[in-house]
Amino acid sequence: MTQPDASGSSPDGSTILPSGLVAEFVRTYLAERRSERRRRWVWRVIWILVVLFALVGGWDYRHGEPHTSAPHTALIDIRGEISDESPANADSLMTALRDAFEDDGARAIVLRINSPGGSPVQAGLLNDEIRRLKALHEKKVYAVCEEMCASAAYYIAVAADQIYVDKASVVGSIGVLMDGFGFTGTMEKLGVERRLITAGSNKGLLDPFSPLSDKHKAYAQAMIDQIHQQFIAVVREGRGKRLKEGQDTFSGLFWNGQQAVGLGLADQLGSLDQVARDVVKAEDIIDYTPKDNVAERLAKRFGASVGAGAVRAMRSSVTLH
Incomplete structure (x- = not known):
């Protein structure tokens, strides 16, 4: 098996990274991937909550103001x-x-x-x-x-x-x-x-x-x-x-x-x-x-039809x- 010399290069001249550096790179990469997945899931949950809240009437703007019995x-x-x-x-x-x-x-x-x-x-x-x-x-x-x-x-x-x-x-x-x-x-x-x-x-x-x-x-x-x-x-x-x-x-x-x-x-x-x-x-x-x-x-x-106006x-x- 080819062994690296003291400079970190193999006899054929290619560079071999130290095992500690490789491990650190892998850990950093995996952490970033996990963080990215968490961010995506957070935004998905937020959008789901927004849509659900709107559908049940949480943000109902049917009228400018609520009904009142005052004249x-x-x-x-x-x-x-x-x-x-x-x-x-x-x-x-x-x-x-x-x-x-x-x-x-x-x-x-x-x-x-x-x-x-x-x-x-x-x-x-x-x-x-x-x-x-x-x-x-x-x-x-x-x-x-x-x-x-x-x-x-x-x-x-x-x-x-x-x-x-x-x-x-x-x-x-x-x-x-x-x-x-x-x-x-x-x-x-x-x-x-x-x-x-x-x-x-x-x-x-x-x-x-x-x-x-x-x-x-x-x-x-x-x-x-x-x-x-x-x-x-x-x-x-x-x-x-x-x-x-x-x-x-x-x-x-x-x-x-x-x-x-x-x-x-x-x-x-x-x-x-x-x-x-x-x-x-x-x-x-x-x-x-x-x-x-x-x-x-x-x-x-999100549901507007681009071509409808041209047809009309x-x-x-x-x-x-």
Whole structure:
């Protein structure tokens, strides 16, 4: 067997570490590995506890403040696009509405609205639920419009007993649109052939890569005309004799807040604090607007679909904007 010389090298010139140094290196390496494993397990346990705590409602942010029996004005914010995939969706807002109406301390409900519009379905569901809850609990609902209360947002607002606006608010836009794109000319220039196979003669209706026939255009127009009539009926029911109908009332035009008051689309100029103080007579305001809890935020963060937005952008949709 080859023996190392006094310098720690073997006769062939290779270096041989002393056995004590090797043992120390092994001990240090194993200690670091154990420490790393412990750190990983600690973080895993922490994340498990966070998720469990959120799931059992430990960090529930459904409402800004807890229910109270003290007299107060119940606030619900409706902000941004009205859609089943946005914070302003019917499911969560209807839950907040029921909570506010069922609280004995809530003297009235104020909808603070800042939205350009969105889904007629979501707006219709909210309008129906507001009117149902008003009749059931005999409580007043007031809409306070900030920068925008247009289209589907106004569809919701007309369910209120009174609508308050700022003099510069954008109000109205009582109309319906169906938007999309057509790429047939571009495809021809690029030499791209569309191969669409359908079962059903109308299955390719509004396909952006196929020509739009007169028949399909007429069908789509009739559909949005009917939705428009539904919108008009809701506005007439909500505003009643206060509405001063003119040629452009239901044309899709919008007006500033001062004009809206003159046209009967709104009742008065006013703010949230003013309505709570002078109309509801309950200056304390409690926010019932639904908030995501920790579990919901984690699910949205890690489960979001990257391609969903691109797919939706390619589809035609009916919106109240």
